[in-house]
Amino acid sequence: MKKVLVANRGEIAIRIFRALAELGIGTVGIYAQEDEGSVHRFKADEAYLVGSGKKPIEAYLDIEGIIALSKEAQVDAIHPGYGFLSENIHFARRCQEEGIKFIGPDLHHLDIFGDKIKAKQAAIAAGIQSIPGSDGPVSNAEEVLDFAVQYGYPIIIKAALGGGGRGMRVAHNDEEAKDGFIRARSEALSAFGDDHIYVEKYIQNPKHIEVQILGDEHGNIVHLYERDCSVQRRHQKVVEVAPCINMADDLRQEICQAALQLMQHVGYVNAGTVEFLVADDQYYFIEVNPRVQVEHTITEMITGIDIVQAQIKIAQGQDLHKDIHIPEQANIPLIGAAIQCRITTEDPLNNFFPDTGKINTYRSPGGFGIRLDAGNGFQGTVVSPFFDSLLVKACVQAPTFSDAVRKMERALTEFRIRGVKTNIPFLRNVIQNPIFASGEATTTFIDETPSLFV
Ligand code: ADP
Numbered sequence: 001m002k003k004v005l006v007a008n009r010g011e012i013a014i015r016i017f018r019a020l021a022e023l024g025i026g027t028v029g030i031y032a033q034e035d036e037g038s039v040h041r042f043k044a045d046e047a048y049l050v051g052s053g054k055k056p057i058e059a060y061l062d063i064e065g066i067i068a069l070s071k072e073a074q075v076d077a078i079h080p081g082y083g084f085l086s087e088n089i090h091f092a093r094r095c096q097e098e099g100i101k102f103i104g105p106d107l108h109h110l111d112i113f114g115d116k117i118k119a120k121q122a123a124i125a126a127g128i129q130s131i132p133g134s135d136g137p138v139s140n141a142e143e144v145l146d147f148a149v150q151y152g153y154p155i156i157i158k159a160a161l162g163g164g165g166r167g168m169r170v171a172h173n174d175e176e177a178k179d180g181f182i183r184a185r186s187e188a189l190s191a192f193g194d195d196h197i198y199v200e201k202y203i204q205n206p207k208h209i210e211v212q213i214l215g216d217e218h219g220n221i222v223h224l225y226e227r228d229c230s231v232q233r234r235h236q237k238v239v240e241v242a243p244c245i246n247m248a249d250d251l252r253q254e255i256c257q258a259a260l261q262l263m264q265h266v267g268y269v270n271a272g273t274v275e276f277l278v279a280d281d282q283y284y285f286i287e288v289n290p291r292v293q294v295e296h297t298i299t300e301m302i303t304g305i306d307i308v309q310a311q312i313k314i315a316q317g318q319d320l321h322k323d324i325h326i327p328e329q330a331n332i333p334l335i336g337a338a339i340q341c342r343i344t345t346e347d348p349l350n351n352f353f354p355d356t357g358k359i360n361t362y363r364s365p366g367g368f369g370i371r372l373d374a375g376n377g378f379q380g381t382v383v384s385p386f387f388d389s390l391l392v393k394a395c396v397q398a399p400t401f402s403d404a405v406r407k408m409e410r411a412l413t414e415f416r417i418r419g420v421k422t423n424i425p426f427l428r429n430v431i432q433n434p435i436f437a438s439g440e441a442t443t444t445f446i447d448e449t450p451s452l453f454v
Helices: 010-022 063-072 089-097 107-113 116-125 141-151 174-192 249-265 296-303 307-315 401-414 424-432 434-438
Strands: 003-006 026-031 046-049 077-079 155-159 168-171 197-201 207-215 221-233 236-242 270-279 282-289 337-344 361-363 370-374 390-398 416-418
Touching (some): 003 010, 010 370, 116 197, 168 174, 207 307, 270 307, 337 424, 390 401, 401 434
Parallel strands (some): 003 026
Antiparallel strands (some): 155 197
16 A cells, blocks of 8 residues: 545544554545645645535545545545444445455445444344344334333334434333334434334443454454443543443453454454443443444553554555564553543533634643544634534543543643633543542433533
């Protein structure tokens, strides 16, 4: 590979450019008109406007525009990052047809894991416990009610192609179930262009635990331990921790083993994450994300393994152990603990309403054990209303979880961002909260802790 196009924007585009630069590979960026002044554009060796005349987000979804640019710029491969086209099988197929390597899993894996119903069926076939559910699509509200009679409330109604916490409805009674079905279906259709819906038992107060997997084209596959992503707001992750604390070692190992078993079963290639909910010492499969994730950073910090570089090398056909020098499973390092905070330009005192405008002051923390991945996190940049509000990911690594908590507190305190509002005051409240510090937070922690919002 001599040149790679990154079909993304913001922090993840920059993250990938950096990995490519370190590997001596040329970088090509793309930007929507509204991102003309965005930093990611200037971090690539060359960058081109895409989707001219399209709406801002649609520019990054312009498959044929991106393919045409890739051919013109003579790139060998495309890295899709996360979101946008990263799980789009049609895009991956178009890359293949044009002889451009898609840096991600095979089409077959995108097909299975792009659809949560198929993913669940694959997990069941691999012998992994998943949440009791309809195990197939439901086509009307009656079927949802039948499920509730069989399993009892609460239940959760989910879009098969859902993502980013959208297309999900919790129901505690028949009325909510009927209403939830209709709403989830219409939300799914408008957000994901598909109205397949399925139902699951709603697990009360679970932890969200996910396992990072790397597989190569030679059949080697390893896990890089787990992350605890229980601190969520509206089913979206806010703070992530690696490894999971406050969980018995044998349960942690069992979960990592189950993830590996599933990915071995399907012959997975490249980076992927297997997600589980854990309650009362039971773990249940929920889904696989067949791509790099926002929170891959904390796994990199505890293992010392560069996941994005590994993705690129895997796509070049390299061997996980012989070429990429990842140790055999038993010898993969696990050093201390890491935490990530997603700093967004949202106002926690105004229901997390996205704020926009020019960043007048931007002073960031630094020092030992701190890592920052920013998109437009620089003085003088303008935060527009068109895209995701993630400004910078702040990560820390320290010998123990409590050291990491203190380091994160120090890092958040050091930030000075003026001109746009950020969620930093809220994040500080989370980090200082004794439930968080004890490692006991579950997915309902934020909703059930009003003191975080002051
Ligand atoms: P997405 O693809 O939108 O991220 P997921 O299926 O990964 O959706 O679920 C996201 C979050 O929603 C989970 O981490 C959890 O907090 C909640 N959730 C999903 N399914 C269930 C369930 N069956 N019971 C309880 N919570 C759930």
